[in-house]
Amino acid sequence: MPGAAYVTLVTNDDYATGAAALIRSLRLTGTEADIVVMHTVAVAGDRLEQLERLGGTLQQVDLLPTSDAFNRAHARDVLHKVAPFDKGDKPPLHTPLDNFTKLRLWELARYDAVAFIDADAIALQNCDRLFRYPEFCAAPNVYETMGDFHRMNSGIFTARPDLATFETMLTRLDTPGAFWRRTDQTFLQRFFPDWHGLPVYYNMLQYVWFNLPRLWHWPSIRIVHYQYEKPWADPHPKSEILRPVIDLWHRIAEGGEMPDLSTLPRPGAEDENDGPDEA
Ligand code: UDP
Ligand code: MN
Numbered sequence: 001m002p003g004a005a006y007v008t009l010v011t012n013d014d015y016a017t018g019a020a021a022l023i024r025s026l027r028l029t030g031t032e033a034d035i036v037v038m039h040t041v042a043v044a045g046d047r048l049e050q051l052e053r054l055g056g057t058l059q060q061v062d063l064l065p066t067s068d069a070f071n072r073a074h075a076r077d078v079l080h081k082v083a084p085f086d087k088g089d090k091p092p093l094h095t096p097l098d099n100f101t102k103l104r105l106w107e108l109a110r111y112d113a114v115a116f117i118d119a120d121a122i123a124l125q126n127c128d129r130l131f132r133y134p135e136f137c138a139a140p141n142v143y144e145t146m147g148d149f150h151r152m153n154s155g156i157f158t159a160r161p162d163l164a165t166f167e168t169m170l171t172r173l174d175t176p177g178a179f180w181r182r183t184d185q186t187f188l189q190r191f192f193p194d195w196h197g198l199p200v201y202y203n204m205l206q207y208v209w210f211n212l213p214r215l216w217h218w219p220s221i222r223i224v225h226y227q228y229e230k231p232w233a234d235p236h237p238k239s240e241i242l243r244p245v246i247d248l249w250h251r252i253a254e255g256g257e258m259p260d261l262s263t264l265p266r267p268g269a270e271d272e273n274d275g276p277d278e279a
Helices: 013-028 045-053 068-073 076-082 096-107 128-132 163-173 183-191 243-253
Strands: 004-010 034-039 057-060 113-117 121-123 137-140 152-159 223-225
Touching (some): 013 121, 034 045, 113 128, 152 183, 223 243
Antiparallel strands (some): 121 223, 137 152
């Protein structure tokens, strides 16, 4: 589709490993859209070359020109203390401030429509119809209980690049005393209070596998998103319980073909949310 692109973000070599698997997976779905990797200078040259060879289009970006006060408030040790991650672990290289760099996709004005996808995700089926969805669509941040459908997850979303939008975002982002608990996610949910919901299958969060197993329906899943612990950090505290989901990531990352989704193992755990009152 001309004028359309998938966009991801990579600010260190760790996430370049994720982006490589993401690009491979997208190409396996048959998409011909550009796959833009916004990256900072911190990423090694050979990693960037690999991403290009896989079919990515490199776009070097700077971190946002945020104030010292903003940077201090969102520094890794400060944010992890004020707003701890008590549901799972973040990788050691996860730098909360870097997340805001996602907003730079609104500067990619050469594209009419983009779909942003976190580097810790893989596509299982073609997602090109996302380019026909309006700004701003995102899936619910559901991975623990059905009560979370009102929350938005900013790992996958649709947008219309526009310099004026980007400028407005910068002004609203970095105001005196600003603290965005979950970084770009909290900001985007505030900036687009009437966000449209994508089907949850466009952003199937890996914890659904063990927390809400009845929601896990392989043939419906478009994108799997490995939030918290990363599949390239395998083994990690959740890797045994997530084994089939992580194995799929390795298969794609290591050059394998996409399996027939209907043949993949189903989650085995009991679903506590599957009571009669939820029927
Ligand atoms: N990211 C990055 N470097 C960082 C942190 C984040 O490049 O230090 C990018 C990367 O694309 C990543 C996304 O921002 O997938 C959001 O972070 P992450 O996926 O770790 O958050 P989670 O999905 O676990 O909430
Ligand atoms: Mn993510």
